[in-house]
Amino acid sequence: GVILIPIEFTFTSDSGQYTSLKSSHDKISLRTMYEDCSLIEIVHFHECLRRELQSLINNVILLRKQAAEIERNSNVSNEEHFELELQVISQFQIFWAVFQSHSTAEDEFIWPALKDKASKTINTFSKGINIAHIFDEIEYAEEHSEENQIFQNIEALLKELRAARKEPKKRAELLKKLESQTVNSFHFLKKHLQKEETSAL
Numbered sequence: 001g002v003i004l005i006p007i008e009f010t011f012t013s014d015s016g017q018y019t020s021l022k023s024s025h026d027k028i029s030l031r032t033m034y035e036d037c038s039l040i041e042i043v044h045f046h047e048c049l050r051r052e053l054q055s056l057i058n059n060v061i062l063l064r065k066q067a068a069e070i071e072r073n074s075n076v077s078n079e080e081h082f083e084l085e086l087q088v089i090s091q092f093q094i095f096w097a098v099f100q101s102h103s104t105a106e107d108e109f110i111w112p113a114l115k116d117k118a119s120k121t122i123n124t125f126s127k128g129i130n131i132a133h134i135f136d137e138i139e140y141a142e143e144h145s146e147e148n149q150i151f152q153n154i155e156a157l158l159k160e161l162r163a164a165r166k167e168p169k170k171r172a173e174l175l176k177k178l179e180s181q182t183v184n185s186f187h188f189l190k191k192h193l194q195k196e197e198t199s200a201l
Contacts, residue, residue, distance in 0.1 A: 042196070042197065049098075049189065050193065052091075059088050060088055063081070063085060068172065082165065088158070099151070103148075106144070147188060150181065150184065150188060157177055
């Protein structure tokens with residue numbers, strides 16, 4: 001079988017951003033490892049999701065820092081700050097829509113098909129193996145539902161943020177919560193994607 005080398009990210013306090021960690025196998029990309037696999041597209045797409053969510057977190061962090069600078073009467077303009085806010089909202093909405101479509105495709109087509117194929121293979125070569133231990137699409141669907149709830153919480157915070165443009169103290173609190181929620185979604189999604197890749201490939 002293929003050994004998965006997961007993509008890891010870490011928060012860098014100096015830059016205030018999430019960046020990739022290099023593993024001991026950093027010269028071997030996931031694309032190279034799985035290039036002969038029929039489901040390589042899943043890895044490609046998951047890489048895009050990771051990078052986009054990482055970018056969203058960094059923009060949320062920047063938005064929070066801008067709000068703090070504005071309160072200190074810095075050179076950051078309200079116009080620049082609110083433009084970034086709209087960018088974050090748009091980026092999040094696109095990410096969520098794409099993620100939902102991808103999750104639906106996995107739940108309705110990919111995992112059932114993989115489970116059926118694996119079941120036939122196991123029945124042919126190895127009797128007595130419980131296929132549910134390999135492909136638990138119910139568990140994946142439940143995780144997709146949990147992820148959807150996290151994204152709903154983020155959406156609610158973004159709506160509150162837009163409504164509090166003239167309330168700097170409230171905005172500061174909302175931005176802290178928003179950063180926390182996006183970071184939580186990042187860690188949850190990271191584990192979920194790694195689990196899917198391990199099962200599928």
